[in-house]
Amino acid sequence: METSTEAFRLVLIGSAASNAMSPGLWNPVLLKLGSGWTYEAWDVAPDGDLAVVRGRLLEPGIVAANVTMPHKHWAAETADEATDAVRRSGACNLLVRRGSGLVGHNTDITAVDVLLGGQFQRHALLLGAGGAARAVLVALGGNVGTVSITDRDPRASEELVDLAASFGIDARKVTWQQAQDLARDVSLVVNATPIGKDASDRPAWGGDPLAPDAVLYDFVYAAHTTASVARARGLGIRTVDGWDHLREQAVAMVPLLGLDGQAGLLLQQTLERLRAAS
Structure with missing residues (x-):
């Protein structure tokens, strides 16, 4: 160097x-x-x-x-x-x-690749469309079936959908409510939002049951266990947390x-x- x-x-x-x-x-x-x-x-x-x-x-x-x-x-x-x-x-x-x-x-991409272990994801749900979500998208590469993306800024979601399309990935923009409804059926839920930093926050996807083969990837790290991670563990779901x-x-x-x-x-x-x- x-x-x-x-x-x-x-x-x-x-x-x-x-x-x-x-x-x-x-x-x-x-x-x-x-x-x-x-x-x-x-x-x-x-x-x-x-x-x-x-x-x-x-x-x-x-x-x-x-x-x-x-x-x-x-x-x-x-x-x-x-x-x-x-x-x-x-x-x-x-x-x-x-x-x-x-x-x-971008060592975020390296970390995601290591922690997900190259496992194929039939349907990934990205909550948030910023840099962390982009890292997940690039790390997944072609190793994913469908990607659904939501963000409070619709333009950010659209940009990420376009990026996914440039990789040949089947991606779609969804509303926050649609994302909550989809969560029970996807194989990967990614919390790339600040939800969870406050100990009073609810699970980022709403807390409904997840699919048995699902993985939760929560980018938030805090002194407390986030509600997303706690709920996923309670459901017996594999979790990757911000730590x-x-x-x-x-x-x-x-x-x-x-x-x-x-x-x-x-x-x-x-x-x-x-x-x-x-």
């Missing part, structure tokens, strides 16, 4: 970055590795000046930046180079500094940052401690 000899800062860019788990996960690992690197959060509002943010990323000292909601599309656009996964999804969650430019990666996803996308960053191989194990151990303490 070509970075300045003064490079020592990893950052997280998002509208609520300072509330995220990532600094608490990465800083103990970086300390144990003796890298001299630190991980910090940059809160950037949805309407923030992203040109200024890009300029800051090109200042001396920056190694890379994780990018979270709602700036993953911007990250894909601002990258000077990008992986095929970023180009296909139009979303980027990791910008790695290379000389005077930024290289875009699982956070672990795998972080581990996928290790080789991209040129870190020692033991960083992956340290990340898993640190995350387990954070989860137990939450």
